[in-house]
Amino acid sequence: MGQREMWRLMSRFNAFKRTNTILHHLRMSKHTDAAEEVLLEKKGCTGVITLNRPKFLNALTLNMIRQIYPQLKKWEQDPETFLIIIKGAGGKAFCAGGDIRVISEAEKAKQKIAPVFFREEYMLNNAVGSCQKPYVALIHGITMGGSKIDRDKSFILEEHMDKINSCFSANTVEEIIENLQQDGSSFALEQLKVINKMSPTSLKITLRQLMEGSSKTLQEVLTMEYRLSQACMRGHDFHEGVRAVLIDKDQSPKWKPADLKEVTEEDLNNHFKSLGSSDLKF
CATH class of the missing domain: 3.90.226.10 (2-enoyl-CoA Hydratase; Chain A, domain 1)
Structure with missing residues:
Protein backbone atom coordinates (compact mmCIF):
# COMPACT_ATOMS: atom_id res chain seq x y z
CA MET A 1 0.00 0.00 0.00
CA GLY A 2 1.39 3.39 -1.00
CA GLN A 3 1.93 6.25 1.45
CA ARG A 4 -0.81 8.35 -0.14
CA GLU A 5 -3.35 5.53 0.15
CA MET A 6 -2.35 4.94 3.79
CA TRP A 7 -2.81 8.67 4.55
CA ARG A 8 -6.24 8.62 2.88
CA LEU A 9 -7.39 5.62 4.91
CA MET A 10 -6.10 7.14 8.15
CA SER A 11 -7.96 10.39 7.38
CA ARG A 12 -11.19 8.48 6.80
CA PHE A 13 -10.67 6.51 10.02
CA ASN A 14 -10.01 9.67 12.04
CA ALA A 15 -13.08 11.35 10.55
CA PHE A 16 -15.15 8.27 11.47
CA LYS A 17 -13.82 8.39 15.05
CA ARG A 18 -14.60 12.11 15.31
CA THR A 19 -18.15 11.54 14.07
CA ASN A 20 -18.76 8.78 16.64
CA THR A 21 -17.35 10.98 19.41
CA MET A 144 -28.91 32.95 19.71
CA GLY A 145 -26.49 34.22 17.12
CA GLY A 146 -26.29 31.03 15.06
CA SER A 147 -28.38 28.46 12.99
CA LYS A 148 -28.98 24.11 12.89
CA ILE A 149 -28.93 23.40 9.27
CA ASP A 150 -30.81 20.21 8.55
CA ARG A 151 -29.68 19.18 5.08
CA ASP A 152 -32.62 16.76 4.81
CA LYS A 153 -35.08 19.65 4.96
CA SER A 154 -35.58 22.51 2.55
CA PHE A 155 -34.56 26.01 3.66
CA ILE A 156 -37.51 27.41 5.61
CA LEU A 157 -37.45 30.73 3.71
CA GLU A 158 -36.88 29.18 0.28
CA GLU A 159 -40.36 30.06 -1.00
CA HIS A 160 -39.84 33.71 0.00
CA MET A 161 -36.33 34.25 -1.37
CA ASP A 162 -37.45 36.17 -4.46
CA LYS A 163 -39.40 38.64 -2.32
CA ILE A 164 -36.59 38.87 0.23
CA ASN A 165 -34.06 39.66 -2.48
CA SER A 166 -36.27 42.26 -4.16
CA CYS A 167 -37.56 43.96 -1.01
CA PHE A 168 -34.42 43.98 1.09
CA SER A 169 -31.94 44.88 -1.65
CA ALA A 170 -31.76 48.53 -0.60
CA ASN A 171 -29.24 50.90 0.94
CA THR A 172 -31.50 52.38 3.60
CA VAL A 173 -34.11 51.08 6.03
CA GLU A 174 -36.58 53.61 4.63
CA GLU A 175 -36.16 52.11 1.14
CA ILE A 176 -36.70 48.59 2.51
CA ILE A 177 -39.94 49.69 4.18
CA GLU A 178 -41.08 51.36 0.97
CA ASN A 179 -40.32 48.18 -1.00
CA LEU A 180 -42.33 46.09 1.45
CA GLN A 181 -45.27 48.49 1.31
CA GLN A 182 -45.27 48.46 -2.49
CA ASP A 183 -45.04 44.66 -2.58
CA GLY A 184 -48.17 44.39 -0.44
CA SER A 185 -48.10 40.57 -0.12
CA SER A 186 -48.99 38.88 3.16
CA PHE A 187 -45.31 38.02 3.61
CA ALA A 188 -44.23 41.63 3.07
CA LEU A 189 -46.89 43.01 5.41
CA GLU A 190 -45.84 40.54 8.11
CA GLN A 191 -42.25 41.78 7.86
CA LEU A 192 -43.48 45.37 8.17
CA LYS A 193 -45.24 44.48 11.42
CA VAL A 194 -42.01 43.08 12.83
CA ILE A 195 -39.87 46.01 11.63
CA ASN A 196 -42.29 48.56 13.09
CA LYS A 197 -41.80 47.04 16.56
CA MET A 198 -38.04 47.37 16.44
CA SER A 199 -35.76 50.13 17.69
CA PRO A 200 -35.27 52.62 14.81
CA THR A 201 -31.67 53.11 15.89
CA SER A 202 -31.02 49.36 15.93
CA LEU A 203 -32.59 48.94 12.48
CA LYS A 204 -30.23 51.46 10.93
CA ILE A 205 -27.23 50.11 12.84
CA THR A 206 -28.01 46.55 11.73
CA LEU A 207 -28.34 47.40 8.03
CA ARG A 208 -25.06 49.33 8.02
CA GLN A 209 -23.40 46.54 10.00
CA LEU A 210 -24.49 43.94 7.44
CA MET A 211 -23.33 46.06 4.52
CA GLU A 212 -19.92 46.87 6.01
CA GLY A 213 -19.38 43.43 7.51
CA SER A 214 -19.77 41.61 4.20
CA SER A 215 -16.27 42.64 3.14
CA LYS A 216 -14.51 42.41 6.52
CA THR A 217 -12.42 39.67 8.12
CA LEU A 218 -13.58 38.03 11.34
CA GLN A 219 -11.27 40.22 13.43
CA GLU A 220 -12.47 43.36 11.65
CA VAL A 221 -16.10 42.36 12.24
CA LEU A 222 -15.43 41.69 15.93
CA THR A 223 -13.76 45.08 16.27
CA MET A 224 -16.78 46.72 14.63
CA GLU A 225 -19.19 44.85 16.89
CA TYR A 226 -17.21 45.77 19.98
CA ARG A 227 -17.53 49.45 19.05
CA LEU A 228 -21.26 48.96 18.57
CA SER A 229 -21.65 47.18 21.90
CA GLN A 230 -20.03 50.06 23.75
CA ALA A 231 -22.10 52.68 21.94
CA CYS A 232 -25.32 50.78 22.63
CA MET A 233 -24.43 50.48 26.31
CA ARG A 234 -24.22 54.27 26.45
CA GLY A 235 -27.59 54.68 24.76
CA HIS A 236 -31.21 54.21 25.78
CA ASP A 237 -32.67 51.51 23.55
CA PHE A 238 -30.54 48.53 24.65
CA HIS A 239 -31.57 48.90 28.27
CA GLU A 240 -35.18 49.65 27.32
CA GLY A 241 -35.33 46.49 25.20
CA VAL A 242 -33.96 44.39 28.06
CA ARG A 243 -36.54 45.93 30.39
CA ALA A 244 -39.47 45.32 28.05
CA VAL A 245 -38.56 41.75 27.09
CA LEU A 246 -36.66 40.27 30.05
CA ILE A 247 -37.50 42.26 33.18
CA ASP A 248 -41.00 43.79 33.15
CA LYS A 249 -41.96 41.62 30.16
CA ASP A 250 -44.60 44.07 29.01
CA GLN A 251 -43.34 43.75 25.41
CA SER A 252 -43.91 47.51 24.98
CA PRO A 253 -40.57 49.24 24.67
CA LYS A 254 -40.48 53.03 24.34
CA TRP A 255 -37.68 53.76 21.87
CA LYS A 256 -35.67 56.97 21.83
CA PRO A 257 -35.73 58.22 19.17
CA ALA A 258 -39.05 56.64 18.21
CA ASP A 259 -38.96 57.44 14.49
CA LEU A 260 -36.51 56.43 11.77
CA LYS A 261 -36.17 59.96 10.44
CA GLU A 262 -34.90 61.09 13.84
CA VAL A 263 -31.90 58.73 13.62
CA THR A 264 -29.29 60.89 11.91
CA GLU A 265 -26.17 59.98 9.96
CA GLU A 266 -24.17 61.52 12.78
CA ASP A 267 -25.86 59.18 15.26
CA LEU A 268 -24.89 56.20 13.11
CA ASN A 269 -21.31 57.39 12.64
CA ASN A 270 -20.92 57.74 16.41
CA HIS A 271 -21.81 54.06 16.83
CA PHE A 272 -19.16 52.92 14.35
CA LYS A 273 -16.28 55.28 15.12
CA SER A 274 -12.96 54.11 16.53
CA LEU A 275 -12.55 53.92 20.30
CA GLY A 276 -8.89 54.86 20.03
CA SER A 277 -6.79 53.26 22.75
CA SER A 278 -9.92 51.49 24.07
CA ASP A 279 -10.55 49.62 20.80
CA LEU A 280 -10.56 45.85 20.72
CA LYS A 281 -7.07 44.52 19.99
CA PHE A 282 -6.08 40.94 19.21
Whole structure:
Protein backbone atom coordinates (compact mmCIF):
# COMPACT_ATOMS: atom_id res chain seq x y z
CA MET A 1 0.00 0.00 0.00
CA GLY A 2 1.39 3.39 -1.00
CA GLN A 3 1.93 6.25 1.45
CA ARG A 4 -0.81 8.35 -0.14
CA GLU A 5 -3.35 5.53 0.15
CA MET A 6 -2.35 4.94 3.79
CA TRP A 7 -2.81 8.67 4.55
CA ARG A 8 -6.24 8.62 2.88
CA LEU A 9 -7.39 5.62 4.91
CA MET A 10 -6.10 7.14 8.15
CA SER A 11 -7.96 10.39 7.38
CA ARG A 12 -11.19 8.48 6.80
CA PHE A 13 -10.67 6.51 10.02
CA ASN A 14 -10.01 9.67 12.04
CA ALA A 15 -13.08 11.35 10.55
CA PHE A 16 -15.15 8.27 11.47
CA LYS A 17 -13.82 8.39 15.05
CA ARG A 18 -14.60 12.11 15.31
CA THR A 19 -18.15 11.54 14.07
CA ASN A 20 -18.76 8.78 16.64
CA THR A 21 -17.35 10.98 19.41
CA ILE A 22 -19.62 13.89 18.37
CA LEU A 23 -22.72 11.66 18.27
CA HIS A 24 -21.86 10.22 21.67
CA HIS A 25 -21.68 13.67 23.26
CA LEU A 26 -24.85 14.81 21.52
CA ARG A 27 -26.72 11.94 23.16
CA MET A 28 -25.27 12.83 26.57
CA SER A 29 -26.07 16.57 26.55
CA LYS A 30 -29.53 16.31 28.09
CA HIS A 31 -28.77 16.62 31.80
CA THR A 32 -26.01 17.23 34.34
CA ASP A 33 -26.12 17.48 38.13
CA ALA A 34 -22.95 19.58 38.35
CA ALA A 35 -23.29 23.03 39.95
CA GLU A 36 -20.58 24.81 37.91
CA GLU A 37 -21.67 27.24 35.18
CA VAL A 38 -19.35 25.59 32.69
CA LEU A 39 -17.77 22.14 32.68
CA LEU A 40 -14.35 21.62 31.09
CA GLU A 41 -13.43 17.97 30.68
CA LYS A 42 -10.89 15.92 28.80
CA LYS A 43 -12.39 12.66 27.56
CA GLY A 44 -9.87 10.56 25.71
CA CYS A 45 -8.50 12.72 22.92
CA THR A 46 -11.43 15.14 23.09
CA GLY A 47 -11.75 18.37 25.04
CA VAL A 48 -15.40 18.91 26.02
CA ILE A 49 -16.92 22.28 26.99
CA THR A 50 -20.42 22.07 28.50
CA LEU A 51 -22.36 25.28 29.05
CA ASN A 52 -24.22 24.49 32.25
CA ARG A 53 -26.87 27.13 32.95
CA PRO A 54 -29.95 25.34 31.56
CA LYS A 55 -32.39 27.47 33.60
CA PHE A 56 -30.98 30.53 31.80
CA LEU A 57 -30.75 28.84 28.37
CA ASN A 58 -26.98 28.51 28.94
CA ALA A 59 -26.45 32.25 28.51
CA LEU A 60 -22.78 33.22 28.89
CA THR A 61 -21.45 35.03 31.94
CA LEU A 62 -18.06 36.71 32.29
CA ASN A 63 -17.02 33.92 34.64
CA MET A 64 -17.80 31.29 31.98
CA ILE A 65 -15.86 33.18 29.32
CA ARG A 66 -12.86 33.46 31.62
CA GLN A 67 -12.87 29.71 32.17
CA ILE A 68 -13.39 28.68 28.55
CA TYR A 69 -10.77 30.92 26.91
CA PRO A 70 -7.60 29.63 28.66
CA GLN A 71 -8.76 26.02 28.43
CA LEU A 72 -9.45 26.36 24.71
CA LYS A 73 -5.95 27.77 24.15
CA LYS A 74 -4.46 24.97 26.25
CA TRP A 75 -6.25 22.24 24.29
CA GLU A 76 -5.28 23.92 21.03
CA GLN A 77 -1.60 23.52 21.95
CA ASP A 78 -1.97 20.04 23.46
CA PRO A 79 -0.61 17.36 21.07
CA GLU A 80 -2.88 14.77 22.73
CA THR A 81 -6.09 16.72 22.01
CA PHE A 82 -7.47 16.03 18.53
CA LEU A 83 -11.00 17.41 18.84
CA ILE A 84 -12.82 20.12 20.82
CA ILE A 85 -16.58 19.94 21.39
CA ILE A 86 -18.85 22.58 22.93
CA LYS A 87 -22.43 21.78 23.92
CA GLY A 88 -25.24 23.04 26.13
CA ALA A 89 -26.75 21.21 29.09
CA GLY A 90 -30.45 20.66 29.63
CA GLY A 91 -31.66 19.67 26.19
CA LYS A 92 -33.63 22.91 25.63
CA ALA A 93 -30.91 25.29 24.48
CA PHE A 94 -27.39 25.36 23.16
CA CYS A 95 -26.75 28.97 24.18
CA ALA A 96 -28.75 32.18 24.40
CA GLY A 97 -25.66 34.31 23.80
CA GLY A 98 -24.33 36.71 26.40
CA ASP A 99 -26.42 37.25 29.54
CA ILE A 100 -27.56 40.74 28.56
CA ARG A 101 -29.92 41.12 31.52
CA VAL A 102 -27.02 40.83 33.95
CA ILE A 103 -24.98 43.28 31.87
CA SER A 104 -27.80 45.84 31.70
CA GLU A 105 -28.54 45.63 35.42
CA ALA A 106 -24.84 46.03 36.27
CA GLU A 107 -24.59 49.10 34.03
CA LYS A 108 -27.60 50.69 35.70
CA ALA A 109 -25.94 50.06 39.07
CA LYS A 110 -22.87 51.96 37.80
CA GLN A 111 -20.85 48.74 37.59
CA LYS A 112 -18.94 49.07 34.33
CA ILE A 113 -18.69 45.44 33.28
CA ALA A 114 -19.82 45.91 29.66
CA PRO A 115 -16.39 46.96 28.30
CA VAL A 116 -14.76 43.96 29.99
CA PHE A 117 -17.50 41.46 29.14
CA PHE A 118 -17.70 42.25 25.44
CA ARG A 119 -13.93 42.58 25.08
CA GLU A 120 -13.34 39.13 26.55
CA GLU A 121 -16.31 37.58 24.73
CA TYR A 122 -15.02 38.78 21.37
CA MET A 123 -11.51 37.61 22.23
CA LEU A 124 -13.04 34.17 22.84
CA ASN A 125 -14.97 34.38 19.55
CA ASN A 126 -11.72 35.13 17.75
CA ALA A 127 -9.99 32.22 19.50
CA VAL A 128 -12.77 29.90 18.32
CA GLY A 129 -12.60 31.26 14.77
CA SER A 130 -8.84 30.80 14.57
CA CYS A 131 -8.60 27.51 16.51
CA GLN A 132 -6.12 25.12 14.91
CA LYS A 133 -7.92 21.99 16.14
CA PRO A 134 -11.27 20.67 14.82
CA TYR A 135 -13.90 22.58 16.82
CA VAL A 136 -17.47 21.28 16.83
CA ALA A 137 -20.47 23.08 18.36
CA LEU A 138 -23.43 20.80 19.04
CA ILE A 139 -26.07 23.40 18.21
CA HIS A 140 -29.19 21.74 19.57
CA GLY A 141 -32.26 23.69 20.70
CA ILE A 142 -32.45 27.45 21.26
CA THR A 143 -29.41 29.20 19.81
CA MET A 144 -28.91 32.95 19.71
CA GLY A 145 -26.49 34.22 17.12
CA GLY A 146 -26.29 31.03 15.06
CA SER A 147 -28.38 28.46 12.99
CA LYS A 148 -28.98 24.11 12.89
CA ILE A 149 -28.93 23.40 9.27
CA ASP A 150 -30.81 20.21 8.55
CA ARG A 151 -29.68 19.18 5.08
CA ASP A 152 -32.62 16.76 4.81
CA LYS A 153 -35.08 19.65 4.96
CA SER A 154 -35.58 22.51 2.55
CA PHE A 155 -34.56 26.01 3.66
CA ILE A 156 -37.51 27.41 5.61
CA LEU A 157 -37.45 30.73 3.71
CA GLU A 158 -36.88 29.18 0.28
CA GLU A 159 -40.36 30.06 -1.00
CA HIS A 160 -39.84 33.71 0.00
CA MET A 161 -36.33 34.25 -1.37
CA ASP A 162 -37.45 36.17 -4.46
CA LYS A 163 -39.40 38.64 -2.32
CA ILE A 164 -36.59 38.87 0.23
CA ASN A 165 -34.06 39.66 -2.48
CA SER A 166 -36.27 42.26 -4.16
CA CYS A 167 -37.56 43.96 -1.01
CA PHE A 168 -34.42 43.98 1.09
CA SER A 169 -31.94 44.88 -1.65
CA ALA A 170 -31.76 48.53 -0.60
CA ASN A 171 -29.24 50.90 0.94
CA THR A 172 -31.50 52.38 3.60
CA VAL A 173 -34.11 51.08 6.03
CA GLU A 174 -36.58 53.61 4.63
CA GLU A 175 -36.16 52.11 1.14
CA ILE A 176 -36.70 48.59 2.51
CA ILE A 177 -39.94 49.69 4.18
CA GLU A 178 -41.08 51.36 0.97
CA ASN A 179 -40.32 48.18 -1.00
CA LEU A 180 -42.33 46.09 1.45
CA GLN A 181 -45.27 48.49 1.31
CA GLN A 182 -45.27 48.46 -2.49
CA ASP A 183 -45.04 44.66 -2.58
CA GLY A 184 -48.17 44.39 -0.44
CA SER A 185 -48.10 40.57 -0.12
CA SER A 186 -48.99 38.88 3.16
CA PHE A 187 -45.31 38.02 3.61
CA ALA A 188 -44.23 41.63 3.07
CA LEU A 189 -46.89 43.01 5.41
CA GLU A 190 -45.84 40.54 8.11
CA GLN A 191 -42.25 41.78 7.86
CA LEU A 192 -43.48 45.37 8.17
CA LYS A 193 -45.24 44.48 11.42
CA VAL A 194 -42.01 43.08 12.83
CA ILE A 195 -39.87 46.01 11.63
CA ASN A 196 -42.29 48.56 13.09
CA LYS A 197 -41.80 47.04 16.56
CA MET A 198 -38.04 47.37 16.44
CA SER A 199 -35.76 50.13 17.69
CA PRO A 200 -35.27 52.62 14.81
CA THR A 201 -31.67 53.11 15.89
CA SER A 202 -31.02 49.36 15.93
CA LEU A 203 -32.59 48.94 12.48
CA LYS A 204 -30.23 51.46 10.93
CA ILE A 205 -27.23 50.11 12.84
CA THR A 206 -28.01 46.55 11.73
CA LEU A 207 -28.34 47.40 8.03
CA ARG A 208 -25.06 49.33 8.02
CA GLN A 209 -23.40 46.54 10.00
CA LEU A 210 -24.49 43.94 7.44
CA MET A 211 -23.33 46.06 4.52
CA GLU A 212 -19.92 46.87 6.01
CA GLY A 213 -19.38 43.43 7.51
CA SER A 214 -19.77 41.61 4.20
CA SER A 215 -16.27 42.64 3.14
CA LYS A 216 -14.51 42.41 6.52
CA THR A 217 -12.42 39.67 8.12
CA LEU A 218 -13.58 38.03 11.34
CA GLN A 219 -11.27 40.22 13.43
CA GLU A 220 -12.47 43.36 11.65
CA VAL A 221 -16.10 42.36 12.24
CA LEU A 222 -15.43 41.69 15.93
CA THR A 223 -13.76 45.08 16.27
CA MET A 224 -16.78 46.72 14.63
CA GLU A 225 -19.19 44.85 16.89
CA TYR A 226 -17.21 45.77 19.98
CA ARG A 227 -17.53 49.45 19.05
CA LEU A 228 -21.26 48.96 18.57
CA SER A 229 -21.65 47.18 21.90
CA GLN A 230 -20.03 50.06 23.75
CA ALA A 231 -22.10 52.68 21.94
CA CYS A 232 -25.32 50.78 22.63
CA MET A 233 -24.43 50.48 26.31
CA ARG A 234 -24.22 54.27 26.45
CA GLY A 235 -27.59 54.68 24.76
CA HIS A 236 -31.21 54.21 25.78
CA ASP A 237 -32.67 51.51 23.55
CA PHE A 238 -30.54 48.53 24.65
CA HIS A 239 -31.57 48.90 28.27
CA GLU A 240 -35.18 49.65 27.32
CA GLY A 241 -35.33 46.49 25.20
CA VAL A 242 -33.96 44.39 28.06
CA ARG A 243 -36.54 45.93 30.39
CA ALA A 244 -39.47 45.32 28.05
CA VAL A 245 -38.56 41.75 27.09
CA LEU A 246 -36.66 40.27 30.05
CA ILE A 247 -37.50 42.26 33.18
CA ASP A 248 -41.00 43.79 33.15
CA LYS A 249 -41.96 41.62 30.16
CA ASP A 250 -44.60 44.07 29.01
CA GLN A 251 -43.34 43.75 25.41
CA SER A 252 -43.91 47.51 24.98
CA PRO A 253 -40.57 49.24 24.67
CA LYS A 254 -40.48 53.03 24.34
CA TRP A 255 -37.68 53.76 21.87
CA LYS A 256 -35.67 56.97 21.83
CA PRO A 257 -35.73 58.22 19.17
CA ALA A 258 -39.05 56.64 18.21
CA ASP A 259 -38.96 57.44 14.49
CA LEU A 260 -36.51 56.43 11.77
CA LYS A 261 -36.17 59.96 10.44
CA GLU A 262 -34.90 61.09 13.84
CA VAL A 263 -31.90 58.73 13.62
CA THR A 264 -29.29 60.89 11.91
CA GLU A 265 -26.17 59.98 9.96
CA GLU A 266 -24.17 61.52 12.78
CA ASP A 267 -25.86 59.18 15.26
CA LEU A 268 -24.89 56.20 13.11
CA ASN A 269 -21.31 57.39 12.64
CA ASN A 270 -20.92 57.74 16.41
CA HIS A 271 -21.81 54.06 16.83
CA PHE A 272 -19.16 52.92 14.35
CA LYS A 273 -16.28 55.28 15.12
CA SER A 274 -12.96 54.11 16.53
CA LEU A 275 -12.55 53.92 20.30
CA GLY A 276 -8.89 54.86 20.03
CA SER A 277 -6.79 53.26 22.75
CA SER A 278 -9.92 51.49 24.07
CA ASP A 279 -10.55 49.62 20.80
CA LEU A 280 -10.56 45.85 20.72
CA LYS A 281 -7.07 44.52 19.99
CA PHE A 282 -6.08 40.94 19.21
